Amino acid sequence: MKGKKDDKAFRELFRQKLDNIEVMPSSSTGSDLMRKLAVREFFHFIPNKFNIWYACGIAVAGVAIAVALISGPGRNNEKMPDSASSVLNEIINEAGNERTQGVTVPEPDNSIIAVEKGTEPGRSISRQRAGRTNNSNLISSDHRQAVPSRTETNLSPDKAFFSENPAEKDRLKGVKQLKNIIIPSVIEGCSPLKVRFTNKSSSYETFRWTFGDGGYSEEKEPEWIFDIPGDYEVTLRLYSSNNLKAVSSCMIKVYPVPVARFEIVPADVPQPGENITFYNYSTGAEKFKWIFGDGSTSDLSEPVHSYTKNGNYTIRLVATSEYGCSDTLVVQNAFDAEKYFIEFPNAFIPNPGGPSNGYYSAKTDESASIFHPEADGVSEYQLKIFSKHGILIFESNDINIGWDGYYNSQLCDPGVYIWKVRGNFINREPFTKMGDVTLLKDMK
Template sequence: MRIALLLISLLMVISLQAQNTKPNASFSISGNEVCVNSCISVSDRSTGEISRWEWFFQGGNPEVSDSRDPGMICYKTPGKYKIFLTVTDNSGNSDLDSAIVSVGFYTPALISVEPMQGQAPLNVQISTTAPAGQCTWYIEGSSYSGMSGLSHIFQQDGNFDICLVTTNPFGCKDSACVDVHVWSQLLQDTSFLVVPNVFTPNNDLQNDIFRTTSSNIVEWDSRIYNRWGQQVFSSNAPDIMWDGMWNGNPCDDGVYVYIIKAIGSDGKIYDISGTLTLFR
């Protein structure tokens, strides 16, 4: 009888030990809310005698991993994505844990300024399509938050940046600046050239045309190319502007490259290249 009780106790201990060594899936991530084109770190926290780890990262890069700690997982597209971890021991016992990651897209910092040049004192009207609560403006050393539009008077001559930083609820940021040229009466014969970095040809009568701002330009050549290197626009005069069309069709949203070569009446040579964003 005593031996039988000892055997039963021994079997119970062995059974409890076997249960304690069964895998229990668990992991931690550096954040459940991230910005597009950002990464998170993933670390295993599982317990038990585990022989195999199987990760699946929906919408992530990499998408799968068999490492215990897969490291950094990156996301390029906004949305809600699941992470799955399956752990297995040598006996075939397995367990599953999961989590959800929300990937947010930044709010484009699109700036409209009218006028972009003029004689001091110059009163300019500034606006954006971004929600007011996501906007912070930086003008002449001062910052202004919570406004999608404002006005500002430049009292002195010179070139001034109007900058906008947008921050969405995920903390994702975007920024852009527009240059404003202000001259005094004595400088009004000086040539200048200002190129915007964004336009929105959506027929709302606001910023529908890619328009440079210039004065006293005597020679001009401008060209615009898409991301495949195809020329979508050219002009031999600064007052000929691009409406976002190519061969009678609207161009896709995206980033385009411009090259401008010009000469001012004061002899100044302009050789400018950069990118502009088309956003309908």
């Protein structure tokens, strides 16, 4: 007990001695204390003060905005173009909805090619008639095809590419505009349209013409051919002392040309008095003129005609559009007893010893090492070979040169390849066919 009393007395004495003494902390002590307090407050949620919770929210929002900007709207829906499938689709569309018989065309990726079986391999016809589509009444493969070998595509000028710079057009607005300076030889007509431009201006040193199709000339009075249907603004700039002084313009309208084509049913030599139907597959035309070669004519779209006696007759069809543009298809000796033909094999075995440049002979035919047609009466010819993915691997315009199975001096892989041929017989009857061929591996 005594020890406790002494300790209490000691503390009381110490308190009395220090009761009136003040100790002031240093400035560094105060700043350290405030900094520690600020850190403690930052890590606690206080609604009216910026703290770690607000900082995290701002960071998350910034990341979300950045991701949205990088991705862009609809970016995930974009598709890279499949060049192989698009090439093969172009090949198929180019045939004009042809009917291929006796062959099985391999299916490319994401594409299906409908094939119908028949008695004549490779025989094909167009099923689009003038003014209507007939998909239900299929014409027999015995009918002779009389479809032009060329493919007509209605094109229009690329306005985005051929149009002048907007800034240039704005600059021309402030230049003197002259009328009746350009005198074209024609202002409208059928493609290809040849126009001669007369320049009636005077007192100008140099000239620059733009024709609206990407072409230009610096002649005073140029001549230009517009080969694509469309509306063209022809502009003439007039310069003196290398300064643009005046501008004049005019419009040229170019109309498309129709395509005449037809088919004769039946194609065999007709008997006197036998009815013959002329199926019309022309496009872009509204008027027709048939000349049957025996002095008879018809203005019907699809006439039926008969001959009074046997003979070789030349059939002519003139198809005319609403703009007066016309195209003519002529089939000479339409009922000739001599049959012209072109046929292809369905398989071959390339020589593994190396490419042969496609030249074939009786020896190569024995080994079936060159893919080429058997034909008679062919005057014009074009053969193309594609892989099943639509890649062009061989092309020949010479019927005496076939495909040896090589591409870029490398032997192609065994498998199925697509061929397409077009051309004309010597009587000017066109043909277009497509089929497949199997490349086999030499097992020797």
